[in-house]
Amino acid sequence: MVEPAIALFGGAFEKASRVLEELLRESGARYALLLDRKGFVLVHREALWAPRPPALDSLATLVAGNAAATQALAKMLGEPRFNELLHQGSTHGMYAEEVGDLALLVVIFDNSAPVGRIKLFGKRAVQSLEVITRDSVVNPGTLEIDSEYRDGASALLDELFGN
C-alpha cells in the first residue's frame, strides 16, 4: 500500500501497552485495543477480572470498517471528521477514537464503568498514543522479507490448501 504504516516494537510497544493498562485501571473498562486503520490489532490489553474477550480479529475488522464508514459520512456532510464513536447497549458499550491518521483506540466496557469516565480517560490515552504512534510511523517500501521466509510460507500454503 502506498500509505505509511505503524510498526510498534520494543520500547514503543511497551509504552503503548502501559498506556492501555493505565486506561483500563483508571476507567474500569474491560478491554482496550490499539488498531491500525486497516483493521489489524497493534496492541491489546484486558482487565484481569474481565471474561475472555470476543475474537479480536473480527472485532478489529468491524471497528475499522465502522470507523472508515463514519469518516466517509463525515466528509459527505462537509465535516473533516467525526471524532469518536460510541455504542451503548443495556450491558456493554464500545468507545472508539482516532489516534492520528493511522490508528484507532477501542475501549470495551460494561455498565459498571460510567461512560463519562471512559471518554475522559480514553481521550487522555489518545494523546499519549498519538505521540507513540507518530514516532512509529514508517514509510512505504522499507521492509524486505527474505526469500527464505517466502519459501517457508509458500510450503505452508501447500500444506493448508493442498498441492
Add this chain to the structure above:
Amino acid sequence: MGPVPSWMSYLVTNMSTINFAAREINFKIVYYGPGMSGKTTNLRWVFQQVPQNRKGELVSLATEDERTLFFDFLPVDLGEVKGFKTRFHLYTVPGQVFYNASRKLILRGVDGLVFVADSAPNRLRANAESMRNLRENLAEYGIRAEDIPIVLQANKRDTLDALPLEMIQAVIDPEQRLPIFEAVATNGAGVFETLKAVSRQVLSRVAAAS
C-alpha cells in the same frame, strides 16, 4: 522484546502489517468482482475446508437475502514461519454497483486481489464494468492495478452456456497479463488454486530479491 530479527531488514513493508511485538505478519486479500459472481461462496468454501485451529470466525455483513452489504471477513492462519505467525485476512466487497462507497473502503491497505468473474454470457458487461471500477477505486488510493498482485478467477464454469475463457479475458484483461483460474466455487473447484496463487504473489512481492 528482542531486536528485529536479522533476516528481516529493518522496518515495515509498504503493504502488510507486521507486528513485531506479537510476532505476526498479516496480509489483506480482497475478493472483488460483479454482484453474484461468487465472492462470498469462495470465502465460505475456504471456511468450510480449513481446519478449526487454522481459521477465525467468518463475519458476514449481508442483507436478509444474503447479498453482501459491506464485507465478508475470514482470517486464516498459515502457521509459523521463521518465528513469525503468518496470517491472511480474506475480505469480499459488495459487488452490486450502488455499493461503491463501501467497496472503496475495503480496499484500504489491500495486499492482493482476486477478481471473481461470472462466466454467464449476460454478465460479460458486468465483469468489464467491475474491473474498470476496481481500477478507478485503486487509483483513488494512488495504486495502479499493474502494481498490485491480482489473480483472475472465471467462476461458474459449470453453467451450460459458460463463455469461453478467452472471451472473459478479453474484457477484463485484454493483454492477458494476469493469471486466470477456472472455478466452480459452489463445489470448491478452483477455490484453493486461486487463493494459493494470489497468496504466493503477495509473498513474492514482499520477499527481498535475493
